[in-house]
């Protein structure tokens with residue numbers, strides 16, 4: 241049975257909504273931990289915060305990979321793919337990876353010598369500004385760690401499932417130019433072994449494509465593809481910037497920043 245699959249469909253959008261709901265809860269919990277960072281006692285309090293954050297990221301990552309596995313199972317069944325396949329549910333990120341992302345997010349909290357020329361503008365800000373920035377970065381880093389586990393689960397399932405042929409990127413109407421550009425490329429076949437490239441705060445999803453299914457770009461991804469082909473592809477250099485400018489002018493539903 242040949243069915244069509246695209247980067248945007250009712251089930252894909254439902255999965256994205258579930259993933260977004262998970263992100264909102266995650267962000268709420270991350271905000272709740274902010275009080276653990278005590279500016280006058282960074283040395284003692286940041287490690288406590290890191291420990292608490294590890295637990296939160298791990299818990300949400302497990303939910304994220306289970307959501308992804310459920311989505312994959314549902315898509316496989318809807319495609320009429322025969323046989324049983326058990327989705328390899330990805331583990332939460334290793335603690336070292338979470339710690340290094342969160343250390344990066346909070347690096348500007350530490351006191352610097354204002355006279356030192358290596359001290360950046362961000363590091364010269366008052367503590368409350370630096371705390372707010374660290375908080376924002378930590379939220380986004382945690383979101384990426386958690387969402388990546390879900391995306392990784394679908395990608396790994398495609399890799400292992402004999403009857404899966406490819407995956408496609410599903411970007412929201414309000415995604416950034418980088419994500420729209422990649423989504424407009426359509427299905428990535430598993431022999432191409434391309435990795436999913438995501439940035440902090442990226443809510444793009446991974447859609448599996450099964451044997452016998454025809455991949456078609458959604459109408460909005462087709463429009464991004466057309467804009468890219470018309471305004472960026474013919475000119476050499478800085479294609480992403482050209483594409484971004486063209487989107488601002490020609491995308492009929494840009495909803496900027498609304499992932």
Ligand SMILES: [Zn+2]
Pocket residue numbers: 411415416419438439442443444
């Ligand atoms: Zn994205």
